Amino acid sequence: MIEILDDEQLLMRARIELVTEIERGSIVLSSRVAEAFLNVPRHPFVPVFYRRVGSAYVPWRVTDGTDAEWLRQVYTDQALITEVDGMLAEDAAPNGRTGAATSSSTMPSLMADMLDALDVHHGARVLEIGTGTGYNAALLSYLAGAENVTTIDYTAPLVLTARTRLREAGLEPKVLRGDGAAGQPDGGPFDRIIATCSVRRIPQSWLDQCAPGGVIVAPIKGTLDGGAVACLTKLPDGGAAGRFLHTPAAFMPLLSGPEPLFAMPDQIDGAQRTTETSGRVLDDYGFSFWAHLHMNPTTVRRGRLVDGQHVTTLYDHADSSAAFIRDRADGPPAVTTTGPRDLWKSIEAAHEHWRRQNRPRREWLTIDATTAGQSISYAAPDGSVSRWPL
Numbered sequence: 189m190i191e192i193l194d195d196e197q198l199l200m201r202a203r204i205e206l207v208t209e210i211e212r213g214s215i216v217l218s219s220r221v222a223e224a225f226l227n228v229p230r231h232p233f234v235p236v237f238y239r240r241v242g243s244a245y246v247p248w249r250v251t252d253g254t255d256a257e258w259l260r261q262v263y264t265d266q267a268l269i270t271e272v273d274g275m276l277a278e279d280a281a282p283n284g285r286t287g288a289a290t291s292s293s294t295m296p297s298l299m300a301d302m303l304d305a306l307d308v309h310h311g312a313r314v315l316e317i318g319t320g321t322g323y324n325a326a327l328l329s330y331l332a333g334a335e336n337v338t339t340i341d342y343t344a345p346l347v348l349t350a351r352t353r354l355r356e357a358g359l360e361p362k363v364l365r366g367d368g369a370a371g372q373p374d375g376g377p378f379d380r381i382i383a384t385c386s387v388r389r390i391p392q393s394w395l396d397q398c399a400p401g402g403v404i405v406a407p408i409k410g411t412l413d414g415g416a417v418a419c420l421t422k423l424p425d426g427g428a429a430g431r432f433l434h435t436p437a438a439f440m441p442l443l444s445g446p447e448p449l450f451a452m453p454d455q456i457d458g459a460q461r462t463t464e465t466s467g468r469v470l471d472d473y474g475f476s477f478w479a480h481l482h483m484n485p486t487t488v489r490r491g492r493l494v495d496g497q498h499v500t501t502l503y504d505h506a507d508s509s510a511a512f513i514r515d516r517a518d519g520p521p522a523v524t525t526t527g528p529r530d531l532w533k534s535i536e537a538a539h540e541h542w543r544r545q546n547r548p549r550r551e552w553l554t555i556d557a558t559t560a561g562q563s564i565s566y567a568a569p570d571g572s573v574s575r576w577p578l
């Protein structure tokens with residue numbers, strides 16, 4: 189039997205099916221980006237990835253070279269987790285591990301949407317923050333020419349592996365270990381900057397290192413679940429302005445040093461009331477992106493099932509305000525609050541505002557970055573403008 193990874197026709201068919209699946213969604217690919225996905229294989233960058241088995245992440249590799257299901261998963265439009273708590277899938281024990289995903293190959297349709305927005309032409313100087321597997325760097329190399337691409341990741345083993353895999357694919361972009369928050373001070377200016385990890389706001393270094401007229405594509409995300417991908421053009425005055433893509437995005441955050449851990453209260457005693465707004469509203473990425481703009485950036489959220497009921501916890505570690513919102517089968521959701529502020533009131537107000545504005549879509553929002561500050565705005569059809577500082 190011919191090994192699947194030696195079967196060129198099979199691999200080509202897999203890439204065509206992936207592009208067809210991307211286009212079956214709401215993404216219309218430019219011919220250049222479609223060509224990149226048809227020419228750059230994904231499987232060399234994800235030889236082993238994790239799949240969920242219960243609460244564990246279990247590594248999956250093509251052990252005997254004949255696992256057609258493994259190949260189907262690689263060329264399905266889905267994210268593939270490749271690192272959990274710093275452990276690469278190829279180094280994990282066969283029975284897997286529990287923990288938090290720390291690197292992945294992004295969902296191809298989201299990659300495609302971001303690459304289209306980035307509008308990469310051959311010869312463009314490109315900086316990518318978040319090398320991960322190297323697959324996106326390979327697509328960027330196809331579009332811009334590998335000699336014009338620099339990619340940075342925070343984690344040394346990821347950098348080494350991605351560099352090796354890119355080299356094996358005949359591509360030699362600069363693959364650097366570093367903190368992407370600083371960009372690549374020695375390498376700019378760049379015509380295109382793309383981040384594949386999320387930021388609260390665009391780091392000043394990226395604005396400084398982007399050439400006038402250049403494009404920055406970066407996922408913006410606060411501490412709530414929903415994120416959105418911003419696409420900004422660098423202005424001659426040093427600022428940048430842009431819009432958001434319609435595709436939902438919840439990228440892993442850009443980490444600069446260990447993330448602070450805030451213990452969420454498991455139970456709180458405090459004032460009780462009912463609400464018409466279920467905690468589930470925050471499961472909607474469109475609303476939770478809108479909601480984070482109304483919240484203190486120090487507010488974190490957790491949603492979980494307790495005795496079959498949806499329970500949301502909000503906690504602001506700046507002033508220790510906390511809210512518990514519990515859905516109930518026999519009545520309106522119950523709210524318990526403690527601390528100086530009723531955090532759920534801010535979400536209720538944001539939800540009311542969102543509904544009154546006819547549930548604005550991400551792509552109706554704009555973003556501005558000047559040396560004085562950054563903000564997201566929504567200009568409603570009635571002429572009113574809402575603006576939130578980032």
Ligand SMILES: C[S@@+](CC[C@H](N)C(=O)[O-])C[C@H]1O[C@@H](n2cnc3c(N)ncnc32)[C@H](O)[C@@H]1O
Pocket residue numbers: 290291292293294317318319320321322323324325340341342343346366367368369384385439440441442443444
């Ligand atoms: C979703 S993955 C990137 C996917 C990647 N572009 C690919 O094609 O496989 C996000 C990556 O961001 C990296 N990252 C997180 N914080 C970073 C930082 N401060 N600087 C650079 N990379 C960072 C993580 O290590 C992780 O590999």
